[in-house]
Amino acid sequence: MTPSAPAPTLAFVESPVQLLNVLEWAHAQRTGLLGAVPRQPARGTGARPTAAAAAAATAGAPAVRIVVLPPTDPMSRGQLRRMAGLARDEGHQVSWQEARGGRLAPVRALIALAREVRAARRVVLGDPFSRYVQLLLTLVRAEELVVVDDGTATMEFVAQTARGERLVRWHRVGGGGLPGRLRELAYAPVSATARHRFTPGPGSGRRVEVFTSMPVTAHGAMTVRLNDFAWTRSRFGPPRLTRGTDLVGTSLVETGVVDADRYRDAVRALTLEHGVTRYFAHRRESPEKLRALSEATGLEIVRPDLPLELIARRGPVGRTIVSFPSTVVHTLPYALIGTGVTVAVCDVDPGWLTPAASERARGFLAGVTDTARDVHRLPAQAAPAAG
Incomplete structure (x- = not known):
């Protein structure tokens, strides 16, 4: 369902870990801005917070609308649905947007999301290597991009942007023959736009933040903030x-x-x-x-x-x-x-x-x-x- 008014912060996630790290980022925003002390759960519990507790915890938190772009494998989809439930318990708005499963699915999803992408003041994403996310970035007008961890790939993302290289996953071996090379050539302008978004020049007014547990070093206009899993520790165990x-x-x-x-x-x-x-x-x-x-x-x-x-x-x-x-x-x-x-x-x-x-x-x-x-x-x- 499309919200009546675009959220100032729009997040795109494609995996359960990305969604977890969006929750960690939102928690860090809240506690950093308000100086709040994370509440401690009862020892040994793994229960979700009550609706009242969730509402109190998210008071003053930045508005985050999370769009799930699910993969096709059942395990990932199941974990994503459970993580979406935790996100809703925290007071965030979560929607499910199919962008795979057919030749026209990506186009339909892009059309459905275009208005919100253009209107968002901050965009949070978990996989800068994703071709679909890179396609969405061609519509982004936000002055702030936030990259949350999608695992160790964050290390390679920071290293590649520092060197001005094309964004390619570390384990990718290439191949595909002539058709594959033609697809790469056709996609090159989109990839170049994404790389440009992630490496804003001095005085551009645009900001890129990496919220991560990985050992990376900021470069250029990029800032790095530590993800120490404070939300997870405050909610469970x-x-x-x-x-x-x-x-x-x-x-x-x-x-x-x-x-x-x-x-x-x-x-x-x-x-x-x-x-x-x-x-x-x-x-x-x-x-x-x-x-x-x-x-x-x-x-x-x-x-x-x-x-x-x-x-x-x-x-x-x-x-x-x-x-x-x-x-x-x-x-x-x-x-x-x-x-x-x-x-x-x-x-x-x-x-x-x-x-x-x-x-x-x-x-x-x-x-x-x-x-x-x-x-x-x-x-x-x-x-x-x-x-």
Whole structure:
């Protein structure tokens, strides 16, 4: 449903994590502007705030209208619907706009959103690499753009804009032959406009803010604000801790970076060495891969219904959480401050990578591990590849 009056702040999200980080940004805006102290929930609870509490918490908060542009996979859509419920409980307006699923869907969505995009005074978005978001940016007149985390891709976004490069996802390997190159050529003006929006020149009056948990450095007219998951910590937990170790799954196999057999062997080795009992699946991991992992390791496979930061904060959660290089090695230490949980990261051995994995992917994964704060680092030998 289109609101009667355009909101001064308009947010576009395409994943559950992006929506969580919009809530974190709105909370930071509120507490930073008003000097409010986040309320503390009852110990060990994971309940949503009451309607009265939500109304009180959002008093004076910036008006945020959140537009969900959902992907097609069921896991992401389910998590997004649950996150939308939390956002509404916080007093934000959330709408669902299908922009995929047919050749005309993007065009219909663009027409439906055009008026609001042009009228918004501030635009918040979670995936600057998204072609649909970049298309929306051609309509933006707002003087302020805010980029919230969509995971470790934020690191690459800041680095690429600093170097004036084309915005390309770090794990993308190219291809597509002549048709693919022609599509890239046709899309080039849109991509160039997006890059220009994210790198305003001096005196332009436009501002770009990156709200992030990632270790990045501002450049040019960009400012960086820390996302320390204050909203998550104020709303949920602290969690009850179990005696076992939890392992966080990754979609590196699905993106073509890591070999599936090597990944399975690494998970099996970590399970034996660290007493892992549960495997928290990434929302993009395939059912076939998860079934093979379960059969090879005996692990309990958990498909979270919310982003892992919320799942871990609500608990129960292991005293140790092990992850491969991914977003959570940067976000979980913030979300779990003071809980006694140890976050450990296992390096990806170069031998696990597929032939299609680029040198850029190798360096990026190493950087994710090297820059993680407050985590215990496990050598790749802890999860050796099969001989």
